[in-house]
Amino acid sequence: MDGILLIDKPQGLTSHDVVARVRRLLRTRRVGHTGTLDPMATGVLPVAVGQATRLVEFIMAGEKTYHATMKLGVITDTQDAEGQVVERRAVEPHCLEQLPEVLPRFTGDIEQIPPMYSAIKRNGVALHRLARQGVDVDRPPRAVHIARIEILRTGEDEAELEVTCAKGTYIRTLVHDIGETLGPGAHLTRLCRTRSGSFNLAQCIALDDVDEGILPGESPAFLTPIEAMRDYSRLEIVSEAAGRLADGVPPSLDQVVGKEDFAQGDVVALTDDERLLAVARFDPTRQKEKRGDFELLKVFNVFS
Numbered sequence: 001m002d003g004i005l006l007i008d009k010p011q012g013l014t015s016h017d018v019v020a021r022v023r024r025l026l027r028t029r030r031v032g033h034t035g036t037l038d039p040m041a042t043g044v045l046p047v048a049v050g051q052a053t054r055l056v057e058f059i060m061a062g063e064k065t066y067h068a069t070m071k072l073g074v075i076t077d078t079q080d081a082e083g084q085v086v087e088r089r090a091v092e093p094h095c096l097e098q099l100p101e102v103l104p105r106f107t108g109d110i111e112q113i114p115p116m117y118s119a120i121k122r123n124g125v126a127l128h129r130l131a132r133q134g135v136d137v138d139r140p141p142r143a144v145h146i147a148r149i150e151i152l153r154t155g156e157d158e159a160e161l162e163v164t165c166a167k168g169t170y171i172r173t174l175v176h177d178i179g180e181t182l183g184p185g186a187h188l189t190r191l192c193r194t195r196s197g198s199f200n201l202a203q204c205i206a207l208d209d210v211d212e213g214i215l216p217g218e219s220p221a222f223l224t225p226i227e228a229m230r231d232y233s234r235l236e237i238v239s240e241a242a243g244r245l246a247d248g249v250p251p252s253l254d255q256v257v258g259k260e261d262f263a264q265g266d267v268v269a270l271t272d273d274e275r276l277l278a279v280a281r282f283d284p285t286r287q288k289e290k291r292g293d294f295e296l297l298k299v300f301n302v303f304s
Contacts, residue, residue, distance in 0.1 A: 001026060001050050001216065002049060002052045002224070002225055003050070003216030003222050004034075004046050004048055004052055004055070004216075004222070004225070005022065005046070005049055005210065005221060006045075006046055006204040006205065006222070007022075007044075007046075007047050007206075007210070008042065008043060008045075008201060008204035009044075009207070010042060010207055012039055012040075013039060013207075015033045015045060016033075018033065018047065018207060019047060022047050022207075022210060025211055026210070027212055028050065030053055031048065031049050032047070032048050033045055033046070033048070034048060034059045035196060037191075042191070043066075043192040044201055045193070045196075051301060054300065055225060059196075059197060059228060059229075061167065062167075062196060062197025062231055063165065063195075064167065064169070064193055064195065064197075065162065065194050066162070066163045066193050068160070068161050068174075069161075069191075070161065070175040070178065070186045070189065071157060072157045072182065072184045073091040074087075074089075074185070074187055075087040075088075075185040075187060079170075079172035079173055079175065080172045080188040081187060081190075087185065091157045092184070096155075096159055099151060099154065099178075106149060106174060107147070108146065109143060109144075110145075111142065111144070112141060112144050112170055112173050112177070113141050113142075114142060115170060115172065115176075122137055142168065144168055144169040144170075146163065146165045146174070149161055149162070149164075162194075171188060171191055172187070172188040198231050203221055204221055205219070226274065229269040229279070232266075232267055233261065233268045234268070235269065235271065236256070236258065236272065237255050237256055237270050237272055238251075238257060242270075245270070248296065250280060250291070250292030250294040250295065250296050251270065251293070251294060252292050253284065262282055264285070266281070268280055268281070268282055268294070276300060277299070278297075278299045279297045281295040
């Protein structure tokens with residue numbers, strides 16, 4: 001059983017909890033998720049099963065979209081509603097009227113200081129473990145990219161935002177930083193991931209609806225590996241080249257059937273008769289190998 005299962009993660013479970021549940025339900029150990037959601041968060045969580053676990057790094061690479069609700073005037077140690085309140089500040093009337101002027105500062109390429117309550121490791125120890133011991137360590141800022149922030153709704157002391165960003169972005173840190181810029185501070189009270197790459201919430205199923213009878217390709221929520229790679233150019237290669245992939249021999253450009261729109265450096269899916277054979281990077285000028293026009297990143301036992 002190989003594929004990507006699209007789960008609408010329920011509130012209160014970690015991403016690892018979801019993986020553990022899927023392992024039990026599908027009776028297989030080879031399961032992994034494609035992007036962590038905090039226990040408070042809900043929404044799109046692609047879960048890889050079987051050989052599709054080798055596709056995780058490619059599926060994680062896509063942009064994410066979130067619906068986030070922030071509450072002004074309350075700051076927590078986790079930057080969300082699950083943490084302990086560390087400070088309360090007054091919220092001036094009409095404070096949120098400044099939001100349209102403030103948000104452009106947080107779009108494009110920006111830097112974030114990761115929260116202490118995170119899975120990032122320092123000397124092999126996750127920061128959240130240190131935080132629970134009362135230890136606070138310096139965290140170097142990390143570059144992230146936020147493509148868009150849209151205001152969906154505002155109230156007296158809260159706002160709902162839609163954020164589209166690259167992987168690695170902490171939405172609770174974004175909310176915290178916006179609150180600091182506005183003045184009264186803020187924390188995240190609700191979060192739903194509505195899109196991950198081209199996978200959206202409407203395609204997902206509830207975790208309770210997963211059972212051992214669900215199969216890749218037979219449910220809109222359980223994609224075959226080749227369907228899961230739909231965000232990448234799909235290149236059909238001739239049978240001779242397909243047969244040589246198992247020996248680690250990448251195809252040449254003239255062995256691609258029908259040239260799709262791709263450029264040097266692009267990651268592509270190499271296929272043969274609706275089967276995903278390999279994931280490769282188009283790089284005809286590389287020096288490492290003298291043969292072929294692609295750098296092989298992953299080669300699979302054949303699956304459809």
